[in-house]
Amino acid sequence: MAGMTLTEKILARHAGKPSVQPGDNIWVDVDILMTHDVCGPGTIGVFHQNFGRDAKVWDRDKVVIIPDHYIFTADTMANRNVDVLRSFVAEQKLPHFYDVGTDRYKGVCHIALPEEGHTRPGEILLGTDSHTCTAGAFGEFATGIGNTDAGFVLGTGKTWLKVPPTLRFVFKGELPPYLMAKDLILAVIGDIGCDGATYQAMEFDGDGVFCLGIEERMTLCNMAIEAGGKNGIIRADKKTVDFVKSRDKSGKPFVVEQSDADARFAREWVYDVTKLKPVVAKPHSPDNRAYVDELKGSAIDRAYIGSCTGGKMTDFRAAARLLKGHTVKVDTFVVPATSEVARQLRTERVDGGPTLEEVFLSAGAKMGEPSCAACLGGPSDTFGRLNTPLKCISTTNRNFPGRMGHKQAEVFLASPLTVAASALTGTITDPREFLA
Numbered sequence: 264m265a266g267m268t269l270t271e272k273i274l275a276r277h278a279g280k281p282s283v284q285p286g287d288n289i290w291v292d293v294d295i296l297m298t299h300d301v302c303g304p305g306t307i308g309v310f311h312q313n314f315g316r317d318a319k320v321w322d323r324d325k326v327v328i329i330p331d332h333y334i335f336t337a338d339t340m341a342n343r344n345v346d347v348l349r350s351f352v353a354e355q356k357l358p359h360f361y362d363v364g365t366d367r368y369k370g371v372c373h374i375a376l377p378e379e380g381h382t383r384p385g386e387i388l389l390g391t392d393s394h395t396c397t398a399g400a401f402g403e404f405a406t407g408i409g410n411t412d413a414g415f416v417l418g419t420g421k422t423w424l425k426v427p428p429t430l431r432f433v434f435k436g437e438l439p440p441y442l443m444a445k446d447l448i449l450a451v452i453g454d455i456g457c458d459g460a461t462y463q464a465m466e467f468d469g470d471g472v473f474c475l476g477i478e479e480r481m482t483l484c485n486m487a488i489e490a491g492g493k494n495g496i497i498r499a500d501k502k503t504v505d506f507v508k509s510r511d512k513s514g515k516p517f518v519v520e521q522s523d524a525d526a527r528f529a530r531e532w533v534y535d536v537t538k539l540k541p542v543v544a545k546p547h548s549p550d551n552r553a554y555v556d557e558l559k560g561s562a563i564d565r566a567y568i569g570s571c572t573g574g575k576m577t578d579f580r581a582a583a584r585l586l587k588g589h590t591v592k593v594d595t596f597v598v599p600a601t602s603e604v605a606r607q608l609r610t611e612r613v614d615g616g617p618t619l620e621e622v623f624l625s626a627g628a629k630m631g632e633p634s635c636a637a638c639l640g641g642p643s644d645t646f647g648r649l650n651t652p653l654k655c656i657s658t659t660n661r662n663f664p665g666r667m668g669h670k671q672a673e674v675f676l677a678s679p680l681t682v683a684a685s686a687l688t689g690t691i692t693d694p695r696e697f698l699a
Contacts, residue, residue, distance in 0.1 A: 285428035393407040405494055427464045436470060463492060490549075541693060555677070562690050605633045656682050
């Protein structure tokens, strides 16, 4: 019998089977279920409808609820979504609720999950958001599900799924200082297309991956969904284990899995990172790839640094390298993903000098509150929303029409380095022009 991939091994263990193979339909036990203010009310409605108004969730400690999308708005229906979450949390006495307006407020769910210790190698994490695959960076099977499936998981702790085949992406070589994980994943999506990994696991491997920090690995796995992937995943190494142990308040044991030497991959791509150039995804799709030198000099109206792919400390440190001592030429918005990141921006200093926040403000950037903000078009221009047909270069993960606001706006996706370089010139710019 052939060996199994990392994804297959995790699913087999959670199904109580010695082995599985692509195409198998299996029931698996779930370790963590996350929902937020967009899909939470629907998930709760499905749960009540199927298990009764007085039913209790399968395991209070395994349910995580994080409002992050509709939190800074005056819209009464959006506010009602958060009220529904609050009522359910009180009714069920759920301990892992990170409510807006409290000292427990976090921000973007995908970054909050690891910060609060809810991501562990070898586990199954499901969430009612397509970018739940971010958590695959911790060597676990993480994927997004719909309200109906989530409502069932709330009551049973189980879900039914089909084992996906695995695609393997190997990055060889040492990553140059002008490249980031965003460049790597945009290169992949440009090669295989937005449907190139439909219902397939995307496993990332090679020296070019394991030289990355945890936050950069999260960016890689986050955008697996932009290629149609069922999940993105990276085997856990010492960096992963050290991070998890530093955050895991539960102290739960976890299992570090890796693909067998004779595992069968549906297909494999190999990249030499030393030969890659900074990548940009042109409007209006993440697979509309161009290399930055092909777009050099293209005018932009706005730069945006934030979201689950671009609002982490690694992203802001990279941007600050270029912005320190300079002034932006276009409106530039800096939005931390979580409240923890926001606090670090106010305290972490650059080369013993100004804090990261001071660097951004001195450069003329505008700071937003921790949240999804303009990544999904809201809630207002103070968060970077594109209310008019502007051209924006952004660290976000999607550039579909209307994604950041106006349907005729044009969004170019790029790494924090490329976005920062472009903010300084007012045109799409290669970060190598500013790196010594």
